[in-house]
Amino acid sequence: MSVSAPAVNPTQFATDRWIKVGSSTNPEAELAVQESLDPILERGQPKLAIIFCSPAFNLAEVSKRVKAAVGDGEVIGCSTAGELVRNLPMNGGLLIWALGGDGFAVTTGVGLGDPHAGLRDAAQEAARCLNQLERKEHTLLFLLADGLCGDQMEVVRGAYDVSGANVPLMGGCAGDDMALQSTQQIHSGELLTHAVVAAAITSNAPMAIGIAHGWEPLSEAMLVTRSGGTTLESLDDRPALDVYLDAYDAPAEVREHPEAFFDFAHTRPIGIARRNRIEIRYVYGADFEKRSLTIFAEVPQGAMAYLMQGSSTSVLNATSDVCAQAEEALGGQPAQGFMLLECVARKSLLSKEGLLQESLRLPAVREGVTVGGFYTYGEIARTEGSGGLHNQTVVALALA
Amino acid sequence: MSEAPWSLHLLSEVLAAFTVQSPNALRDVVSRVAEAVDAEITAIVRHGSFLLCVGLDEHDKPSLAAAAEERAPELVLGGVVLHLYWAPLEEGDAMVVGRFREQYSLEERALLRAMARSIQLSTQVLAAVKAEQEALRAEKEAKNLAIREATIDALTGLPNRRCLLAYLADRLAHPSGRSAQLGLLFVDLDRFKHINDVYGHGTGDAYLQAIGQALAQWRDQDTFVARLAGDEFVVVAGVDQPELLNELAERILKCLDQPWLIGGRTLHYSASIGLAVADPGDRPQDLLDKADLAMYSIKQAGPGRYACFEPSMQQQARRKAELEAEIRQALRLGEFTTFFQPIVSAVHSGVVGFEGLARWRHPHRGLVDPDGFIEVAEEAGLLRELDARILRDGCFSLAGWNSVQQGFSPRLSINLSAASLVDPALVGRVTKVLAESGFDGRNLLLEVTETSLVTDVERAHRNIVDLNRLGVRLAVDDFGTGYSSLRYLRQFPVGMLKIDRSFVSGLGHDHDDEVIVETIIRMAASLGIQVVAEGVETASQQTILRQLGCDYLQGYLLGRPGNCSTSEGVFERSELRLLQLGGDAF
Numbered sequence: 001m002s003v004s005a006p007a008v009n010p011t012q013f014a015t016d017r018w019i020k021v022g023s024s025t026n027p028e029a030e031l032a033v034q035e036s037l038d039p040i041l042e043r044g045q046p047k048l049a050i051i052f053c054s055p056a057f058n059l060a061e062v063s064k065r066v067k068a069a070v071g072d073g074e075v076i077g078c079s080t081a082g083e084l085v086r087n088l089p090m091n092g093g094l095l096i097w098a099l100g101g102d103g104f105a106v107t108t109g110v111g112l113g114d115p116h117a118g119l120r121d122a123a124q125e126a127a128r129c130l131n132q133l134e135r136k137e138h139t140l141l142f143l144l145a146d147g148l149c150g151d152q153m154e155v156v157r158g159a160y161d162v163s164g165a166n167v168p169l170m171g172g173c174a175g176d177d178m179a180l181q182s183t184q185q186i187h188s189g190e191l192l193t194h195a196v197v198a199a200a201i202t203s204n205a206p207m208a209i210g211i212a213h214g215w216e217p218l219s220e221a222m223l224v225t226r227s228g229g230t231t232l233e234s235l236d237d238r239p240a241l242d243v244y245l246d247a248y249d250a251p252a253e254v255r256e257h258p259e260a261f262f263d264f265a266h267t268r269p270i271g272i273a274r275r276n277r278i279e280i281r282y283v284y285g286a287d288f289e290k291r292s293l294t295i296f297a298e299v300p301q302g303a304m305a306y307l308m309q310g311s312s313t314s315v316l317n318a319t320s321d322v323c324a325q326a327e328e329a330l331g332g333q334p335a336q337g338f339m340l341l342e343c344v345a346r347k348s349l350l351s352k353e354g355l356l357q358e359s360l361r362l363p364a365v366r367e368g369v370t371v372g373g374f375y376t377y378g379e380i381a382r383t384e385g386s387g388g389l390h391n392q393t394v395v396a397l398a399l400a
Numbered sequence: 401m402s403e404a405p406w407s408l409h410l411l412s413e414v415l416a417a418f419t420v421q422s423p424n425a426l427r428d429v430v431s432r433v434a435e436a437v438d439a440e441i442t443a444i445v446r447h448g449s450f451l452l453c454v455g456l457d458e459h460d461k462p463s464l465a466a467a468a469e470e471r472a473p474e475l476v477l478g479g480v481v482l483h484l485y486w487a488p489l490e491e492g493d494a495m496v497v498g499r500f501r502e503q504y505s506l507e508e509r510a511l512l513r514a515m516a517r518s519i520q521l522s523t524q525v526l527a528a529v530k531a532e533q534e535a536l537r538a539e540k541e542a543k544n545l546a547i548r549e550a551t552i553d554a555l556t557g558l559p560n561r562r563c564l565l566a567y568l569a570d571r572l573a574h575p576s577g578r579s580a581q582l583g584l585l586f587v588d589l590d591r592f593k594h595i596n597d598v599y600g601h602g603t604g605d606a607y608l609q610a611i612g613q614a615l616a617q618w619r620d621q622d623t624f625v626a627r628l629a630g631d632e633f634v635v636v637a638g639v640d641q642p643e644l645l646n647e648l649a650e651r652i653l654k655c656l657d658q659p660w661l662i663g664g665r666t667l668h669y670s671a672s673i674g675l676a677v678a679d680p681g682d683r684p685q686d687l688l689d690k691a692d693l694a695m696y697s698i699k700q701a702g703p704g705r706y707a708c709f710e711p712s713m714q715q716q717a718r719r720k721a722e723l724e725a726e727i728r729q730a731l732r733l734g735e736f737t738t739f740f741q742p743i744v745s746a747v748h749s750g751v752v753g754f755e756g757l758a759r760w761r762h763p764h765r766g767l768v769d770p771d772g773f774i775e776v777a778e779e780a781g782l783l784r785e786l787d788a789r790i791l792r793d794g795c796f797s798l799a800g801w802n803s804v805q806q807g808f809s810p811r812l813s814i815n816l817s818a819a820s821l822v823d824p825a826l827v828g829r830v831t832k833v834l835a836e837s838g839f840d841g842r843n844l845l846l847e848v849t850e851t852s853l854v855t856d857v858e859r860a861h862r863n864i865v866d867l868n869r870l871g872v873r874l875a876v877d878d879f880g881t882g883y884s885s886l887r888y889l890r891q892f893p894v895g896m897l898k899i900d901r902s903f904v905s906g907l908g909h910d911h912d913d914e915v916i917v918e919t920i921i922r923m924a925a926s927l928g929i930q931v932v933a934e935g936v937e938t939a940s941q942q943t944i945l946r947q948l949g950c951d952y953l954q955g956y957l958l959g960r961p962g963n964c965s966t967s968e969g970v971f972e973r974s975e976l977r978l979l980q981l982g983g984d985a986f
Contacts, residue, residue: 069581164460165500166484302416303410303412384500385435
């Protein structure tokens with residue numbers, strides 16, 4: 001579904017809030033930082049700068065340089081699996097998304113977890129930055145978490161323990177260009193791993209979130225008969241890997257080689273039935289001996305699950321939908337900028353041309369509207385209820 | 401595709417979340433309930449307060465608590481209506497879920513009631529399982545504690561002997577994969593007994609703890625530190641080159657040989673280290689014994705040193721053990737006898753008394769003098785028994801001599817070891833011997849060394865004072881070679897000083913010795929203490945000592961030690977001279 005852009009005159013934008021994005025593909029960290037920061041610093045000293053950086057860079061150097069440049073402004077960020085900018089999806093680049101002006105206020109926090117204990121306590125710790133925030137009319141908690149540190153769902157639960165029902169959650173899980181080895185998080189110029197970093201953003205104008213994925217069930221509903229953490233062991237009492245391979249009629253190569261399986265599973269996620277929707281979970285590996293699947297986030301035992309399918313069209317439509325959803329939720333106020341977080345696996349459904357098309361569908365088609373984001377290992381968007389962890393989904397944050 | 405009933409699988413999902421593995425099981429389940437029905441808040445209210453609450457900050461909790469009293473169907477939060485549903489638990493408790501936007505449908509309410517009931521039952525099951533786990537955990541902890549107590553030294557927190565032996569057994573059984581050689585350093589603190597005796601056991605314990613901590617700094621993956629017993633510690637280290645063990649021993653000695661502030665006191669003591677490298681086939685005790693031998697060997701050479709084990713040490717130890725056994729047997733068979741060496745007046749050369757000296761009539765080696773057995777007897781703790789034999793023998797011998805009946809009793813000097821001096825039974829033993837032998841206590845001098853006086857000052861003082869009441873006097877032997885502290889000359893009732901033979905031998909050709917001897921004589925005179933010069937072997941020495949004012953002389957020049965009958969003859973001949981000269985006050 002395509003959504004036409006509302007008729008908004010950029011001159012209506014408030015002057016006490018601004019959003020800017022800068023990016024660079026220059027391989028030199030110093031130059032990349034400079035090129036990315038130039039359009040931002042031209043606008044003013046940001047209240048918050050969020051770094052989305054390819055692991056090809058020396059992230060420690062990047063984070064220190066950015067922190068030094070923005071002075072009192074808060075700095076958070078993470079490594080990515082690709083960066084999203086207007087008209088051109090990047091790989092191996094640097095993108096800095098920033099906001100400023102008196103209409104915004106920001107505090108940041110950080111929490112450290114570990115692969116055994118997970119990230120719930122770390123997310124709680126990071127989310128406590130909300131308590132230091134002098135709140136304006138609209139408040140949101142933005143989270144960036146290690147995408148390879150236990151069940152990603154725990155990040156949402158931990159943050160929600162602190163934020164409560166009145167504060168929406170938005171964010172993503174850091175990537176490492178699909179190496180699936182280690183991701184990094186940035187807080188105040190410091191480089192971390194197994195961490196959750198958060199920015200509590202308060203504004204005198206609305207901020208809204210859109211969520212879309214474009215996937216449809218391929219299979220009948222199945223009961224998750226055994227699972228734990230990020231391992232899905234059985235569906236309808238059959239080994240999950242066998243069910244998965246049979247349902248998708250996987251070729252022999254996929255059944256035998258982990259790398260072939262990995263590529264195959266990119267575009268074949270699992271859906272979990274929720275009350276009135278299906279949440280997507282990204283399958284990123286398999287244990288050929290135990291016949292189990294490895295998922296970025298928990299597929300709860302006892303849940304009802306589907307094997308999902310999608311197409312380049314449905315993926316592209318979701319991109320359009322999500323931005324429209326988010327802007328519509330601003331209550332009629334025009335969006336000054338968007339933050340777009342998209343699952344890295346969705347890239348696999350799109351050709352290079354498709355990726356370009358996607359970037360063109362970003363709200364940046366309207367002049368003066370800023371857009372930027374990154375390809376993630378998991379998306380966070382909680383607007384209602386207490387859940388809000390997504391995979392193979394695109395989520396958008398619109399800021400008036 | 402058929403539509404599955406959402407409520408049933410959500411229930412199964414929530415129930416499946418219960419696990420005894422996670423300490424946060426209930427929190428996880430409550431989070432899942434909230435996620436299952438898209439609730440913004442979920443809480444379990446127990447006795448009017450929240451057992452668990454998800455989605456509500458501290459600011460808004462009182463509002464929900466107020467709503468709990470009347471089970472209100474809705475609550476306004478931040479200007480928005482929150483629809484509530486209260487699913488009952490037992491005893492008036494409830495699980496409450498709250499959702500903005502929509503009220504809960506009939507199906508959802510039924511689901512929530514079933515969830516609440518399930519949570520309640522599961523919680524009870526969990527509590528029972530938890531109690532069982534708690535009991536198991538307590539049992540495991542008790543077991544761990546018992547293991548810890550059995551393997552850890554309570555005073556220092558270091559592994560104990562048992563743990564050390566187990567560790568050695570493991571290292572010796574699996575020599576590969578680590579360092580090329582396994583060395584053991586047997587660390588023994590020098591004069592630790594002195595700390596306990598002088599400062600008390602509390603200070604001694606604190607000192608051991610400090611030493612334990614100091615040694616613990618060497619612990620790492622390849623170095624093991626343990627306390628064996630008392631003042632003995634062990635460091636086991638794997639090294640690629642044996643020289644590194646020497647370096648380690650030197651570093652440890654340097655570390656321990658420094659002032660330690662213990663309970664407000666500064667203690668400065670050294671340590672001795674015996675070092676052994678494991679040989680193929682060594683058992684833990686073998687390695688320990690070798691290092692112990694090396695330590696023992698170097699300790700005899702003086703404090704603050706280390707030595708590596710050599711096979712000759714084992715032969716030496718064997719010889720010593722055999723000698724000890726022979727001494728024990730000799731004591732049983734009465735092979736020790738007393739020889740008497742005359743002590744003469746420096747003024748007129750008449751015999752005034754004798755020093756009773758131990759000799760061993762060895763069945764094969766003949767007459768053995770003290771150099772051949774005293775050291776081993778002392779280490780074996782046999783000196784008290786030997787002292788008692790010589791004392792008894794001496795008193796009975798001299799009391800029986802004919803001259804006594806004529807009104808002239810020779811004085812008797814008997815050597816008393818440090819062990820005897822602090823023996824609580826000493827005074828009783830002396831009293832008995834005097835009573836049974838009829839020897840006059842006023843004629844008895846007990847010779848002690850300066851060192852033995854300070855071993856246990858309090859107990860020694862008590863014994864000396866009690867002996868003094870019997871008329872027995874104290875003589876300080878080898879004066880000038882030990883502490884030479886004037887303090888104890890005032891502290892103890894010392895009646896006689898015996899100038900060591902090393903000073904006497906220098907008279908006539910070593911000016912320093914002459915000055916020392918003169919100083920001792922003058923000092924003793926000023927304190928009213930008499931002086932005996934030992935080791936007088938030449939007429940020149942005799943003359944000088946006489947000129948310096950020495951009271952009595954003893955040495956080969958004046959008479960060699962002899963057996964009872966020989967000495968009696970010497971005395972009787974001398975006594976006649978004494979009678980002619982008018983007696984002596986020795």
